Amino acid sequence: xxxxxxxxxxxxxxxxxxxxxxxxxxxxxxxxxxxxxxxxxxxxxxxxxxxxxxxxxxxxxxxxxxxxxxxxxxxxxxxxxxxxxxxxxxxxxxxxxxxxxxxxxxxxxxx
Amino acid sequence: xxxxxxxxxxxxxxxxxxxxxxxxxxxxxxxxxxxxxxxxxxxxxxxxxxxxxxxxxxxxxxxxxxxxxxxxxxxxxxxxxxxxxxxxxxxxxxxxxxxxxxxxxxxxxxxxx
Numbered sequence: 264x265x266x267x268x269x270x271x272x273x274x275x276x277x278x279x280x281x282x283x284x285x286x287x288x289x290x291x292x293x294x295x296x297x298x299x300x301x302x303x304x305x306x307x308x309x310x311x312x313x314x315x316x317x318x319x320x321x322x323x324x325x326x327x328x329x330x331x332x333x334x335x336x337x338x339x340x341x342x343x344x345x346x347x348x349x350x351x352x353x354x355x356x357x358x359x360x361x362x363x364x365x366x367x368x369x370x371x372x373x374x
Numbered sequence: 375x376x377x378x379x380x381x382x383x384x385x386x387x388x389x390x391x392x393x394x395x396x397x398x399x400x401x402x403x404x405x406x407x408x409x410x411x412x413x414x415x416x417x418x419x420x421x422x423x424x425x426x427x428x429x430x431x432x433x434x435x436x437x438x439x440x441x442x443x444x445x446x447x448x449x450x451x452x453x454x455x456x457x458x459x460x461x462x463x464x465x466x467x468x469x470x471x472x473x474x475x476x477x478x479x480x481x482x483x484x485x486x487x
Binding site for chain 1: 378407409416417418419422429430432462464466475476477478479480481483
């Protein structure tokens with residue numbers, strides 16, 4: 264079963280707007296990561312946030328983690344057409360070295 | 375620095391045949407992970423190899439197997455192919471101790487007819 268569930272499943276916004284995606288998970292985690300996948304290709308790592316961190320930034324990306332609510336959010340500011348992709352959260356649990364991926368959010372940026 | 379490479383890009387097999395997929399990790403990475411991404415099912419963890427040993431396995435039948443070679447490249451074998459094995463198979467590599475950040479290859483698209 265999927266550990267993470269992304270919300271929404273699909274999101275369409277105008278170029279220049281901000282995009283927010285959410286991820287909820289079920290069990291206590293070690294780390295949470297966000298990945299991007301362009302149409303049917305390999306995944307690209309975006310950002311990793313550890314369970315003792317609450318917020319992390321990388322360029323136009325901002326990730327928050329709320330371990331009490333077992334949720335994370337990914338904010339992409341000033342979106343561009345090139346941001347059109349599927350976004351996945353992935354979690355790992357201490358002592359079990361594998362990533363469990365969520366179901367993904369399909370983001371479409373309208374030029 | 376070269377990224378993770380996978381071959382072949384596409385593979386078409388018939389039901390009952392065997393498929394072999396290959397992966398070369400980033401130089402210096404010792405861990406290789408395999409995932410299956412079937413339509414509508416998201417990414418499912420298949421196998422993890424590190425230092426030539428299978429370290430963890432996902433919820434897949436034994437006809438999914440693999441190995442890791444001394445140069446850390448890896449092979450995924452799928453025996454007795456079924457139609458539902460049609461999927462994108464992704465390989466990723468990590469440098470142990472880097473907090474599990476994974477670097478993915480472009481994938482092999484397996485189609486079973």
